[in-house]
Amino acid sequence: MTDYLLDGGVLADGKAVQVLIKDGLINQIESVVSTLGATNLQKISINGCIILPGFVDLHTHLREPGREDSETVESGSRAAAKGGFTAVSAMANTFPVADTAGVVEQVYALGQATGLCDVFPIGAVTQGLGGTALAELGAMADSKARVRIFSDDGNCVFDPMVMRRALEYVKKFDGVIAQHAQDPHLTKDAQMNEGLISSKLGLKGWPAVAEESIIARDVLLADHVQSRLHVCHVTSAGGVDIIRWAKARGIQVSAEVTPHHLLLTDDLAESYDPIYKVNPPLRTQRDVMALREGLADGTIDIVATDHAPHPAENKECEWQAASFGMLGLETALSIVQATMIDTAMMSWGDLAMRMSTSPARIGGYADHGQGLKIGSTAHLTIVNPTRAWKVDRDLVASRSRNTPYHGMEFPGSVVATFYRGIPTVLDAKLESATHGN
Amino acid sequence: MRHLLSTSDLTYTQAIRILDTAAEMARISEGPVKKLPTLRGRTIVNLFFEDSTRTRISFEAAAKRLSADVINFSAKGSSASKGESLKDTAQTLQAMGADAVILRHSASGAAQRLANSHWTSGSVINAGDGTHEHPTQALLDAFTIRQHLRVGTGDLRGLTIAIVGDILHSRVARSDVHLLSLLGAQVILVAPPTLLPIGASTWPVQISYDFDSVLPLVDAVMMLRVQQERMSDFFFPTAREYSHYYGLNADRLKKMKPTAIIMHPGPMNRGLEITAECADSARSVILEQVTNGVSVRMAVLYLLLAGAPSEDGEITQ
Numbered sequence: 122m123t124d125y126l127l128d129g130g131v132l133a134d135g136k137a138v139q140v141l142i143k144d145g146l147i148n149q150i151e152s153v154v155s156t157l158g159a160t161n162l163q164k165i166s167i168n169g170c171i172i173l174p175g176f177v178d179l180h181t182h183l184r185e186p187g188r189e190d191s192e193t194v195e196s197g198s199r200a201a202a203k204g205g206f207t208a209v210s211a212m213a214n215t216f217p218v219a220d221t222a223g224v225v226e227q228v229y230a231l232g233q234a235t236g237l238c239d240v241f242p243i244g245a246v247t248q249g250l251g252g253t254a255l256a257e258l259g260a261m262a263d264s265k266a267r268v269r270i271f272s273d274d275g276n277c278v279f280d281p282m283v284m285r286r287a288l289e290y291v292k293k294f295d296g297v298i299a300q301h302a303q304d305p306h307l308t309k310d311a312q313m314n315e316g317l318i319s320s321k322l323g324l325k326g327w328p329a330v331a332e333e334s335i336i337a338r339d340v341l342l343a344d345h346v347q348s349r350l351h352v353c354h355v356t357s358a359g360g361v362d363i364i365r366w367a368k369a370r371g372i373q374v375s376a377e378v379t380p381h382h383l384l385l386t387d388d389l390a391e392s393y394d395p396i397y398k399v400n401p402p403l404r405t406q407r408d409v410m411a412l413r414e415g416l417a418d419g420t421i422d423i424v425a426t427d428h429a430p431h432p433a434e435n436k437e438c439e440w441q442a443a444s445f446g447m448l449g450l451e452t453a454l455s456i457v458q459a460t461m462i463d464t465a466m467m468s469w470g471d472l473a474m475r476m477s478t479s480p481a482r483i484g485g486y487a488d489h490g491q492g493l494k495i496g497s498t499a500h501l502t503i504v505n506p507t508r509a510w511k512v513d514r515d516l517v518a519s520r521s522r523n524t525p526y527h528g529m530e531f532p533g534s535v536v537a538t539f540y541r542g543i544p545t546v547l548d549a550k551l552e553s554a555t556h557g558n
Numbered sequence: 559m560r561h562l563l564s565t566s567d568l569t570y571t572q573a574i575r576i577l578d579t580a581a582e583m584a585r586i587s588e589g590p591v592k593k594l595p596t597l598r599g600r601t602i603v604n605l606f607f608e609d610s611t612r613t614r615i616s617f618e619a620a621a622k623r624l625s626a627d628v629i630n631f632s633a634k635g636s637s638a639s640k641g642e643s644l645k646d647t648a649q650t651l652q653a654m655g656a657d658a659v660i661l662r663h664s665a666s667g668a669a670q671r672l673a674n675s676h677w678t679s680g681s682v683i684n685a686g687d688g689t690h691e692h693p694t695q696a697l698l699d700a701f702t703i704r705q706h707l708r709v710g711t712g713d714l715r716g717l718t719i720a721i722v723g724d725i726l727h728s729r730v731a732r733s734d735v736h737l738l739s740l741l742g743a744q745v746i747l748v749a750p751p752t753l754l755p756i757g758a759s760t761w762p763v764q765i766s767y768d769f770d771s772v773l774p775l776v777d778a779v780m781m782l783r784v785q786q787e788r789m790s791d792f793f794f795p796t797a798r799e800y801s802h803y804y805g806l807n808a809d810r811l812k813k814m815k816p817t818a819i820i821m822h823p824g825p826m827n828r829g830l831e832i833t834a835e836c837a838d839s840a841r842s843v844i845l846e847q848v849t850n851g852v853s854v855r856m857a858v859l860y861l862l863l864a865g866a867p868s869e870d871g872e873i874t875q
C-alpha cells in the first residue's frame with residue numbers, strides 16, 4: 122500500500138501542517154511530520170489548500186437498481202468522489218424499492234465493489250413506499266448493509282400512526298426516520314413554490330405550509346415516543362423556526378438543507394425551464410436567508426445534496442411533464458463555500474461539522490466523520506478555496522446532465538479526495554487507476 | 559416581436575398597433591374581397607395538444623384570409639401521458655418548414671418553452687397554455703371593448719372592467735389583467751377567495767368578493783367559465799351557491815349601467831356562471847367576440863409574419 126505525505130496544506134483553523142497517511146490511516150498531523158517507517162511514500166503538494174474530513178452525504182439518489190439509464194452506484198460514486206464525498210446514502214426509491222434486506226445488501230455490495238466511497242443504503246419506511254405497511258426495518262438493520270436511516274423519500278410518511286410506529290420501532294437499533302415532509306393533500310399536482318411567481322406563471326403551487334405542518338407534527342411525535350427524527354431538505358423559513366423550537370425543547374430532531382435551497386429561488390421558474398423543477402421546490406429569497414441562518418446557528422445540522430439524476434428526455438419537455446430533481450454531488454462544496462463561507466456566516470470548521478461530522482453521527486457511520494484524528498481512517502477532502510471553476514454539464518461525472526448550475530462560476534473547488542487512505546481524486550480529476558470494477 | 563407568448567410582453571405601442579391592425583382587418587373582412595394575399599406561400603401550423611375547436615377554427619380562418627397554407631396538427635396528450643412529446647412534434651413541424659406555430663397546450667409555459675428551445679425556428683403564438691395565458695383572447699376582448707365603448711380607436715382609459723369567476727385557473731384572466739391595465743382600464747377581479755391566486759393583490763387590479771357591489775361601477779363584465787369539477791376540490795360548496803353569489807342573472811343585469819356590456823370567452827356553462835337570458839340579451843357581445851377573434855388573429859399573424867415595419871422597430875420578423 123502506498124503511503125502519502127500531504128505537504129503545504131492548512132487545517133480548517135488555518136494552521137499550516139503536513140499530514141502523513143500510513144496504511145490507510147491518519148498517522149501524523151504536524152508542522153513537519155516524520156516519514157520514518159513510511160513505505161512507498163508519495164508526496165503530494167497541496168499548497169494553501171484546506172484539509173477537511175471526508176464529506177458524508179445523507180441524501181443521494183443513485184437510481185440503481187432500476188433506473189441505470191440515469192445513474193448507477195458506480196457513476197454516482199464517481200460524482201461523489203469528485204465532489205469530495207467519502208460516503209453517500211443511497212435513497213430507497215429504486216426499482217425495486219429498497220425495502221428488504223436483499224435490496225439494501227445489493228446496493229451496499231455494489232458500493233464496496235466500486236470502491237470510490239462508502240455507499241450506505243437508506244431503507245424504505247413502508248413497503249413499496251406505499252405509506253401503509255411498515256417494511257422489515259429490523260431485517261434491514263441487521264443485514265450486511267447495517268441500515269440505520271429509513272426514509273420513504275419522494276413520498277411523505279403521511280399517516281400519523283404509521284409515522285408514530287416507525288419512530289418507535291427504530292429505537293430498537295438506534296435508527297432514525299428521515300422524513301420527506303410534504304402533505305400530499307396540500308400539494309396535489311403541485312409544480313413549484315406557491316407564491317407570487319406561481320400565480321403569475323399559472324403553475325400549481327406547493328405551499329410551504331405543506332412542509333411545515335408535517336415537520337410540526339413529526340417533532341411532536343418524536344417527542345412523544347422519545348425517538349429520533351431527521352427532517353430531509355428543509356426549504357422554508359417557517360420550517361427552520363419549528364425545528365429551532367423543537368431543539369430548544371430537547372426533542373431529538375436533526376435537519377438537512379440542500380445546496381440548491383441555499384442558493385436558488387423560485388423566480389428561476391419564470392423561464393419555464395424544468396432544470397429548476399425540484400421537490401421540495403425552490404422558494405423565496407427570504408427563505409434562502411432563513412436557511413442560511415439556520416445552517417449557521419446549527420438549527421439545521423447538515424448539508425445534504427438530494428442528488429437526483431434524470432435522463433435528458435425527462436427535462437426536455439414542458440415544465441408540468443418534467444421530473445423533479447437536480448444533480449448535487451459535484452457542486453455541493455462550491456455552493457456551500459459561496460453561500461456560507463464567503464459570506465462570513467460560517468467557518469471552514471463549521472463546514473466540516475455540517476458536511477462530515479454531523480451527517481456521520483446522524484447516520485451512525487462510525488468509520489466516517491471522525492475529524493482529523495490520529496489513527497482514524499484517512500477519509501479526507503482537500504479544498505482549494507481560490508480555485509474558481511465554471512460548471513459544464515458536459516463534464517460531469519454523473520451519468521445525467523441535469524445540473525441547474527451549467528455556466529455558473531464558483532469560487533472554490535475540491536482538488537483531492539482520499540477514501541480509506543487512497544486518492545480517488547487528485548488535481549480535481551478522478552483517479553481512474555483506483556476505481557476498479 | 560417574433561412571438562406572441564404573453565400579453566405581459568407587449569408594450570403599449572405594440573398593443574395599440576395590433577388593435578388598429580385588427581380594425582383594418584375587420585374592414586377588409588366586411589368588404590367584397592375577404593382575402594388578402596399577404597401570407598401566400600407561408601405555412602402556419604395549428605398545433606393543438608388540447609381540444610379547442612373554436613380557437614382552432616378562428617386561427618384557421620385568420621390564416622386562410624391571409625392566404626397562408628394551414629396545417630392542423632392535433633397531438634393528444636403530452637410526454638407526461640406518454641403521448642407525442644412537444645419536442646418531437648416541434649422538430650417534425652420544423653422539418654416541414656413551418657413559418658409559425660400556433661400552440662395550444664394543457665401545460666403552462668408550453669409556448670414559452672417552444673419559443674425558447676431550438677426545436678423550431680418559426681414564430682410561436684400562444685393559443686392558450688394551461689392556466690397561464692391566452693393572449694389573443696385578451697386582444698379580442700380589448701378590441702371588442704374598444705369597439706363598443708371607445709368608438710374603435712385609442713386605448714381603454716377611464717373604463718372599469720370586472721372579470722368574474724375562476725381567476726385562479728383562468729388563462730384568459732391573466733392575459734386580460736395585463737392587457738386591459740396596460741391600455742389604461744381599471745380591472746376588478748370578482749371571485750370567492752378560493753378562486754383568487756395567492757398574491758393577486760399585488761396585481762394591477764382591485765379585488766372584490768362581492769359581485770353585487772361591483773355591478774354598478776363597471777362598463778363591462780367578463781364572466782369566466784366555472785368548471786363543475788372545481789367543487790370536488792372544495793373551491794366552492796355547490797353549483798347553486800356559486801351561481802347565487804357569482805352568477806350573472808336578470809336581477810344583476812338591472813344593477814349594471816345601461817351602457818355596460820356582457821362578455822364571456824366561451825364556452826359558457828349556461829345556468830352556472832351566466833343565465834341564458836343574460837347571454838342572449840342585447841347587452842351581450844359574446845358573439846361579436848367570436849367574430850372579432852378572427853380579425854385580431856389576422857392582425858397578429860400579419861404583424862408577426864409579414865414583416866410589417868414598425869415605429870419602435872420591434873415588429874419585424
Ligand SMILES: [Zn+2]
Pocket residue numbers: 274275276301353354400401
Ligand atoms: Zn425528498
